[in-house]
Amino acid sequence: MAAAESDREPPSALCSEFLDFSAKDTGLKWLQASDLPKAVYQHLARYVPKIYCLGPNLNPQNEDLLAQLLLQGPLEWYLCGEDPSIGLAKLEQSNQPSQLCGHVFKVGEPTYSCRECAADPTCVLCMQCFLGSVHKGHRYRMTTSGGGGFCDCGDTEAWKKGPYCQKHEPSISDSSQEDPLDQLSANMITRTYSVFSIVLRYAVDMLTWEEENELPAGLEPPERGDTYYCMLFNDEVHTYEQVIYTLQKAVNCTQKEAVSFATTVDRDGRKSVRYGDFHFCEQAKTVIVRNTSRQTKPLRVQVMHSSVVAHQCFALKALAWLGQVIGHSDALRRILCQVGLEKGPLGENSLVDTLMLCDSKMWKGARNVYHQLLMSSLLMDPKYKKLFAIQFAKNYWRLQTDFMEDDHERVVSVTSLSVQLFTVPTMARMLMTEENLMATIIRTFVEHLRHRDLQGRFQFERYTPQQAFKFRRVQSLLGDLKYVLISRPTEWTDKLREKFLEGFETFLELLKCMQGMDPVVRQVGQHIEMEPEWEAAFTLQMKLTHIISMMQEWCASDEKVLIEAYRMCLVALTHCHGGFADGEQPITLSMCGHSVDTFRYCVSQEKVIIHLPVSRLLAGLHVLLSKTEVAYRFPERLPLSELSPPMLIEHPLRCLVLCAQVHAGMWRRNGFSLVNQIYYYHNVKCRVEMFDKDLVMLQAGSSMMDPNHFLMIVLSRFELYHIFSSADGRKRHSRENANKDVIQQNNTLIEEMLHLIMMIVGERFTPGIGQVQPSDEIKREIIHQLCIRPMAHSELAKALPENENKETGMERVIDSVALFKKPGVTGRGLYELRPECAKQFNLYFYHYSRADQSKAEEAQRKLRRQSGEDSALPPPLLPPFCPLFASLVNLLQCDVLLGMLGVVLQWAVEPSGGHWSESMLQRVLHLIGMALLEEQQQLESSSEDDITFSFTLKISRPGEAPSNTPSILALLETLQNAAHLEVHKDMIRWILKTVASIKTMRERSSTSPVTDSGGQNHQETVRDKDKAERKRKAEMARLRREKIMAQMSAMQRHFIDENKELFQQSLEELDASTSASLEHSPSSPDAALLCVGPRRTRPTEKRQVVTCILCQEEQEIRGDGRAMVLAAFVQRSTVMSRNRHRPPPNPERHDPLFMHPDLSFGTHTGSCGHIMHSHCWQRYFEAVQAKEQRRQQRLRVHTSYDVENGEFLCPLCECLSNTVIPLLPLPKGSGSTEQPGLGLWLKTVSQQIKSLHSAHRKLRPVDAGAVDATSNMEDFPPPEGFKPDYVPVNPFSSTVKEMLTTFGTATYKIGLKVHPNEQDPRVPIMCWGSCAYTIQSIERLLVDEEKPLFGSLPCRQDDCLRSLTRFSAACWTTASLPSVQGHFIRLLAALLPDPEVESSPSLLDVDIFHLLVSMVMSYPSLHIQDSSGLSVDAAQQNLFQLVTVAHVVQVLLTSTPAEVTMDQESGGGHSEEEQSISALYSCLRRHLGGALRDVGSAWHLWRCVKAGVLPFLRAGALFFHHLNGVPTPSELHARGSGQWEYLCGYLGLPSNLLQLYHSNQDLLDPLIQGWCSHSSIQGLLQGSSPLVSYPRESNRLIDLPDDYSALINQASTFTCPKSGGDKSRAPTLCLVCGAMLCSQSYCCQTDLEGEDVGACTAHTFACGAGVGIFLRVRESQVLFLAGKTKGCFYTPPYLDDYGETDQGLRRGNPLHLCQERYRKIQKLWRQHSITEEIGHAQEANQSLVGIDWQHL
Ligand SMILES: [Zn+2]
Ligand SMILES: [Zn+2]
Ligand SMILES: [Zn+2]
Ligand SMILES: [Zn+2]
């Protein structure tokens, strides 16, 4: 950055002036000044424009430095009257810090709230305070801050318990009562006062200054140039893209600069985009305004004089300075507060008022700075916080009105401070009584929603965008209202009562505007043309739901208030529906000997109202009256006589009938808007203040009415009266017309009506209606949810209503009704219902949807059958009603109901084609059951005289003349034997049994109880018990049998699931697998198995036949036959990289022949193992291509795979693939076992190479330079049997050759990221590399997964390795022979010096396994021209042994010497291995001198070598096993000791590897010397670049903290690396390397191969070769990326205590790391399955395909 600074030195003339400046002198001069304000202003006028705004770019560092020296310095001197560094320190020392933490939250910082102790959810702690608080052990909630707001630690009102953390615990000498000003001298106070007044006034003046060209008096600059800024302001209307585009046009900047401007404008609210003379700036302004004024209002632009901008910049600085100075002392803070709130001499607004009232005119940056200052000053001082709150409340209307017009988000509006003021309970109460805050808020709200209909109700239909915008903003007022109400008063004063009731009255006015809004009328004939607007009304309802509940709770806490509120509410309701029966036609209904007067009204024909908030509020208050028992103690004070029950029930009843008719399909033509409204009416978000309260109102109304009258009105509103009222209602079918639809409708309506009656009588779990506790209500909700199925915590929470504190109350009761089952590696933890709670199940629970109901019914019946009970689901026992509702039970035994029950039963007895339904009957039976239980309970609990319930008697009575119908009981007995009612038999039997038992109870109570009858009873029960016991045992036995059977079949299924691959494979590759099983029983015993060398075990030759998955034909695998291929996926990989800083290789020039030992970039090949004919595959792929082309023409959507890059999905398993591997037969082994040893072999090969050199030279075109070279080099005659001119015949058929080229080219193209070129000599190298890399990665995986080397891989991986190895061995045949020979020559030269090969890498610069594979694979190119009898096997063995020795040397050179403190040489005897290792090590030290440290312990060296070489040997064994098809020894199929010996045996190595060296010492010593003397070895050993040591450690994903909030905290301190200390919006952690990135943001987009990509995608290319695994910290979400277009989200490894993840951090439960799940992600990564996982995710969820992953 130093270079950038030197660009803009301040002019040197100023420099000297600044250098001479003394802050002290100026400060002291001010102390003498008579007119201090003038002196300070003069100073500012002189210096500010010289420091700030001197050119087009700002230079914050310089400006800060100068401002500190020239401006703040003198102020601090004056303030302290001495050196400020001393003065301020003194102040700080004597300060008694406040107990408030007050830490202001940054965006994204974690905040904590205690669910148990916080006064409301807005009370939060910062991380530090939280960790030091008692709440750490409570149930807490964690969220990320949206910025703004501060830590409430130390605020006693915010916490019910534990208000202080350890740090903020008040000391014993509590000083909070003292005035902090006492600590300051009077002089100091005066000085501070004057300085603060001047500075604050200056800042306020400048920030609210609106002139562009002038300055306030006293600040005019001494000299004034023609220097202007063109200032662009932020708005929320224009998009980033619009602004960027416009700027590029207007000020001629690059895209990059434009992005930077736009980012700053968005962050700070304004930014100068041009600097120059006035016209230059004006020009830019014109262009911007013109360009942005077309669609919307133009962007705001001002041309401002540089001195104005300079002073505004300093004004911000000055405010920041004030905030910093008051941090030193509470006394200073208090003075500043006083200055800020002081009114002018003529009663003008205080400075703080001025700021607030200009808030909406200021730009974002200025607002933020002064809001910060308010928070650190006024809000931190208890005394002034109150005064400020009063001012805030006084200005409330103005501030909110300004906010409505302002287009900035609320977080940058001063109105958002309300949360800091209103949530303090004492403050809220004070503002309510003193400033009438409650009424003010509501009035402001109502006033801003002006659009009304003729009756004064809100009307949201045809809102303009402007009004819609305003509607969204005005909702924040309801948030304020909620704050005010959130804590209920414990004590009431008369003043509070008065003001609350005034507020309540205004609230009723608001509700009156809602009562009756958006009425609906049934559409008949045509479907409605336009869906009417409904969402706004429901939005309002939802926002008000908690407030309405809170209002009720306030009322409930004081009797006087409750009674008065009830009265007011009733008046309001009467006012709403005053003349509701006007004009309606009166009618009289009569039935069963009862009659009632009402009027004609049809829901299906007239207007129906869904929004009834006034009536519902009254219902709520009515319940409270009942609950608090006010109704019984002061009935005279209640307006009960004014209640008109028919009026109360009318509208709620209509609303419920509407729902029933919608269910019955009568409102289909009204479209989705009505369906949605009905949905929300019942939804958990609204139902508490909608559906539930309507039901309460019906309960309240009917409890005050004759039940017969009530039911007749209900029948009439359901439009069913005519069916039940006629004398022969029981013969319905004869009376009704035969229209099937109408019958169907009426059936549904009858069902719904019966359900409604059940609810009215049965729903008594609200305290006040029934005699229950609040916890009973929530328990019942949970029980009924869990009766549907076991549920996760979050699912349950979602199904329960939350209160205003976002609590469901579930935690208090859940354990008493449910058992928790922990999750596995997938899935989540579940709650299951405790079995004993199942008897509380009510099939007709009022919050069940129809779907819930049938699911619950099925689940419960199944449960009862399983436990051997009959499957009847009788109603549960109910708690008794409260007295006010007690008469409701009479509904069950009233004549009209009995009449209706009889009618339905009669229909069921004479079934006649669809005139009744089973659910209708089921409901009737349920109602009868309820009545019986009611009677039984009354018999049990009341004394004889109190028994009023005589249901059993009534149902035994037959109908009277003239109809003479059978009794209900008789009908039931008939039905018991009806064949068509099998399902309901259990229930009917239960009813009859209960009737019988009630009869005995009645008889017994009428005759006084006799003792011996009791004895008889006892005997009977004993006998019953015996019988029951036997039955139970038989049942248990049956169940056990069933369980065992089920378990067995489950196990079988499980086994097949687990081994799916195995089963599939075994079908497809029957032959292959039999040959595989033969591998374990070879002709020779296991001990002799040898996989490499002339004596290696020869596998029995076997035909291999496979089946094509596409055409199902069988095919033998032959080199000269039709080619078979394996679907494969090749990808670049950095999974094994030991050096993530190595830049990716240059694709065009990179020479991949030698892999560096850090394995930084490799090529991995994987396969799903599915086999096809090559021509079947080609046809398939062409079809995919054609389909894709057609699709692209039609619509521009991506697929989950990229056809243009050769990608396709495996036709069988849909696994992502991008090429195919040809299957090849085992190469034929060659004859003789007598072969030359290493020395002789090397000699022969060297000779062959020499002759090749000369042969290749001949091939090369002769040019001038080459003549010289050939002249000194004699033609070397080829050794015996070697024919360099021999051109071999390709052994493969054309299709096999074609496939060899296909796979080779694909590997080359992907591995190097180049265009395909099958002629490139690097093609075979890349294939060998991929083979080596894949084997190495599998070897690592086996170690990491703690699996044995052989026998544990899934078939598909074995198949893949086998084909890959055999392919690599054959791929040279498609390349040019000389180039492959050239590769071999260069490879060998790395170990064996060859004067003709230039610049071989040093031994420490090659990965030895890659070297082995490449040499073995390229050797056949020499061998093919050799007929001397040397075998490939001999070559393999010799190369392998040579490479092994080289690797031992590598390990020795790089082993890190361990401290030899312990005496490991146990027994003292040096083993053979140790002696030889010592010898070799000293030999190396001789060659290298001091570069190699002396390691005393040979034991240690041997240990190092063994451990270091092991991975290589294991990889070697895998390699030769697949290459030569040699079976594997069974010892290597298990893990355990002795592996080393078996491994060496299988590889034909001595278990003392050093013997390789000693038996060929003469030959090897010169080679070793050559390796050690390589020019770069010394440097490497001295650390010129990081050395890789062996064994290479496996890479792991980074360690994550256990507590998720630690990550959030880490991310909150992370700033965007590109936009100068700005917070990043989407901080994202790379799980591979731990880098934190600024994702999903313009600022960090970079150019990657010509495309703009986000930070994650860019990082992916460097860190993961295109594949990335990230954690999005704010979202708690894992992100997988592959390439630029693919990605998916994956479940994060963090779980809450309920075993659930929290993607998006919505629930805020504390999250902890689940190691198992993290390991699962790590495994996906290590086995290269990330891309595959993305493919599967995208196939399963097409919406993932459309996301612009590259912008993340
Ligand atoms: Zn704190
Ligand atoms: Zn604290
Ligand atoms: Zn707590
Ligand atoms: Zn086929």
Ligand SMILES: [Zn+2]
């Ligand atoms: Zn497949």
Ligand SMILES: [Zn+2]
């Ligand atoms: Zn990374």
Ligand SMILES: [Zn+2]
């Ligand atoms: Zn950024």
